[in-house]
Amino acid sequence: MKVCIFGAGAIGGFLAAYLSKANNEVSLIARGSNLEAYKEKGIKLYHGDRFVQASPFATNDSQEIGTVDLVFVTVKAPGLLDVGKKIRPLLGIETKVVFAMNGIPWWYGLDSSRENRIAKDILDPSGILHREVASQRIVGCVVDCPAFVDAPGVIISKRNSQGVFTLGLPKFSGNCSLEAISKCMFDAGLQAPVVENFEQAVWNKLIVNLSRSPLAVLTGVNEMELAYDDEITEITKEMILEAAQVADAHGIKLELDWDRLLKPDYRSEHRSSMLQDWDGKRPMEIDAILKVVCLFAKKAGVHSPTMNRVLSLLTMKARAAGIYDG
Structure with a gap:
């Protein structure tokens, strides 16, 4: 599967390292010192008693990557505006976008009346994500994977157990199977259960x-x-x-x-x-x-x-x- 990780900090780097080792074509959108480290030395992940090293393609320009099958958005909420500005070149007809983030998702309540779209108004005030990421592309992901960036390009997760990435769909997205995404992650050594009630x-x-x-x-x-x-x-x-x-x-x-x-x-x-x-x-x-x-x-x-x-x-x-x- 062709996968792009948008936001290669601790969780993004963790995902990229494991997905790269499972024969996926992985690319990273990063910036600053992390981007330079990924370009020069790749990712070094110390996960419990395991060590995973990978060298995915890294850039700050989504046009250099082009369309992919799957995008994982792992930025923090303040970085969502940058995602909205850069995500379009990554999106093919069937591309899914997995928002693996903390807190209330920006798309929470989009099926409600306009005055109840509090999350969207606060987390996507310009509406750029709402315009660029169609509702049928959206996949939710709750992350249970304590990790931190020890140095640029170096990720540490002290817990020995697998990272858990719980997948689910917004209420408004209709019927869509997430089994292919779950299997892609499972094959990479990650737990990715699919739940019916994502909220x-x-x-x-x-x-x-x-x-x-x-x-x-x-x-x-x-x-x-x-x-x-x-x-x-x-x-x-x-x-x-x-x-x-x-x-x-x-x-x-x-x-x-x-x-x-x-x-x-x-x-x-x-x-x-x-x-x-x-x-x-x-x-x-x-x-x-x-x-x-x-x-x-x-x-x-x-x-x-x-x-x-x-x-x-x-x-x-x-x-x-x-x-x-x-």
């Missing part, structure tokens, strides 16, 4: 990100350290309960396993993706992970004081650092 998978992951990542940035500590503080744990619990009410307003019933959500025994010393971005003074996924959910709450009449306060603190901190203008 459920989004919210299951979101309550974890939403209740940990912003607090990690505000405190500067990893996920395990957060769980050892009783007051922080109470804030975490309040955010989860508020988010669960928002999910319920969207027809999603969340089963909350409080031990797994709160106790340090179920956490690692992983620095969340948002905290990694803060460390690197890069734009963070504040909108997709927290702001949109707060707006959903307001629209649904859900009282969400803890989420709102954390959002205010986080946005002020990010604005002061010059990495957020929302």
Whole structure:
């Protein structure tokens, strides 16, 4: 399969390394020091006790790649505008676009009335993705693969288990088989289950990100350290309960396993993706992970004081650092 990874950071590099080793024709769209490293030395992935090295074609110009069978978009939400500007040359008649990203997807609610398209208005304000990526191309992907960029071109994932990339379709996309995509990933050594209710998978992951990542940035500590503080744990619990009410307003019933959500025994010393971005003074996924959910709450009449306060603190901190203008 001819595959393009758009956004070759930690997750993009992880995917590219494994897919390249499974006889796929893989290309990368990257930029900056990562792009230079991929061009000169390829990808080096240290995954648990495994080492995977690959040398896919890397560029910042999608026209140099041309049409592909499959695009994985692995940028952070602030990078979506760049995707919209560059994705057209990659799209053939049957090309699917897998958005493997954190938080609420930009296309969430596109089947709703215009005033309810909150995610699209915040995450795709110019409408460029809506124009360039037809609804029948869109595939959702929830990622469970703790990884980080240790140096340009060098990806580390300390967990020994396979990465899990849960696939699903938006409600509005109709019937479309994802088996070919799932098999492509499975053959590369990745877990890629296909779920019928993709929005459920989004919210299951979101309550974890939403209740940990912003607090990690505000405190500067990893996920395990957060769980050892009783007051922080109470804030975490309040955010989860508020988010669960928002999910319920969207027809999603969340089963909350409080031990797994709160106790340090179920956490690692992983620095969340948002905290990694803060460390690197890069734009963070504040909108997709927290702001949109707060707006959903307001629209649904859900009282969400803890989420709102954390959002205010986080946005002020990010604005002061010059990495957020929302």
